[in-house]
Amino acid sequence: MKIHVRFHRSRSWRKFRRKRLAVLSLVVIVLMYALSLSANVWVPHDPEEVDILLRFAGPSWRHVFGTDEMGRDAFARIVYGGRVSLSVGTAAMVLAITLGSLVGAFAGFWGGAVDAVLMRITESMLSIPVFFFVIVTLAILGSSLMNVILVISLTSWMATARIVRSEVLRNKELDYVVAARAIGCSGPRVLFRHALPQVFPSIIVSGTLGVAYAILIESALSFLGLGVQPPTPSWGNMLTGAQSYLWKSPMLVVYPGALIFLSVLMFNALGDGLRDALDPTMQ
């Protein structure tokens, strides 16, 4: 059993390594996390330090990306903004896939009325324009970092729930689950110790794609002014009001958006690569 599992894993690893884009995306993602999380060690400027005399400065040795509309160092803001965007995205994803996996696992495992109710809720969430409910909620409760994370995760668990449900349904009929039941394991034990671990690869894939989605939503909310609030920089809120200085200093608009694009692209590519490598039906 052990040998078999290890063999399977290494085969997945070899398949993953063959996908150049996926490996590249993994490297870029690790670099982005490392650089943004260690920002206070290596970035020379404070992202919130205002210098009114040096507004809209062009690139120079002191300010490599120039300064923004309040004379703050654009490069420092991008690196610190990345820290916020990546953390919010990651936290929202963790909550979303936890919720999604639980909903999907319960629905698939217990079936019947539980399944019907949970899946109706999931479908309903997919058929209403949730973004408007997000706007309402943030307008009423305020845009604290916690609220932003919660609201994103509460509106993005549905895809995971569907995937986990179908995987659990498939595994439920397999011999090892039937055997676990036959020797008298309790329902929750069969689910959490036997069925769910088999579904783990799918959860990892949907988590990777989930970070991409969460970063996109966070940046859009922050851009609209309903997400991460200034002075805390995030890639999204650095673009708020960007249109007014699009004529004056276009690069201030180009950089943060390009980084959102890059990170979302990398997470999507990684998710795709992982899906191909981990999915046993794709061989």
Add this chain to the structure above:
Amino acid sequence: MIGYLLGRVAQGVFLLVLVTVLTFSLMQLAPGGPAILMDPHIGAEQAREMERILGLDRPVHIQYLRWAGNLIRGDWGKSFTMAQPVLEIVVGRLPATMVLAVASIVIAVVLGVFLGTMSAIKKDTVFDSVITVVSFSGISIPTFWFGLMLILLFSVHLRVLPSSGMLTVGASFSLVDFLAHLAMPAVVLGSVNMAQIARYTRSSVLTVLQEDYVRTARGKGLAFHRVLFKHVLRNALLPIITLIGMLIPRVASGAAIAETVFAWPGLGRLAVSAAFQRDYPVIMAVTLLVSFVVILSTLITDVLYTVVDPRIKLEKHR
């Protein structure tokens, strides 16, 4: 068929009720409680008096029924910031959003189907890789930034397209002017869906190309383009209708962003600016109206699909 239709309509009604319950519950969370929704400038004592008059001291489900009854009668409350009934405001903004949404869906379907089909029949060529990269980028690009980049290119550098609004202020209406204003927001709103449709079409066409009846058609000497149009696309594209139905909620959500970037005078922009001014009745009304329209459109696409596709056996379907 009738049974299916009734079931589908019942599902739509259930969703509508769910949406109102959700909105009503959110309203309970508003700072100062629901009484403040009527008039934000009242003191604590007046608020309590107001609550008695409005029946807010009654049980929650009674309050919900009263509120829902008002909705049906067309009493959607008054805006805090604009001296107009909320229903009038939101209904007035609806056409702009509908035009934008429909234009974006048309762009997404036409481009998506074209690119997806081309990429499938030219599988594993440079052309295919380019389209794959384009559609992959399409699902990864932040729409508001894509919009800003288009403004930078077409309004700032090339000066060929207007960067905001629906019509040139002060000018008399002309179709060219309107289309010039519509172009960028519609492309931005359509980009994500175009990418999804292209990816879907590619795999769908590739699957159908493997089918026996396609080989038969080719075998009896039909030209490739005839096989493509008469056999392949017909079968590969039917499910696209369902895909469009699934994308409609996202079009609505995306409209909030595209409209804000391009100052398009629709519901999405109204919701965002109302959120800033804490004009709760307006945000609520926009959310309700958008949900109604989305649920209705999804219902229509679903029904359309069953009408168009003769293979569907409704008895087995649900």
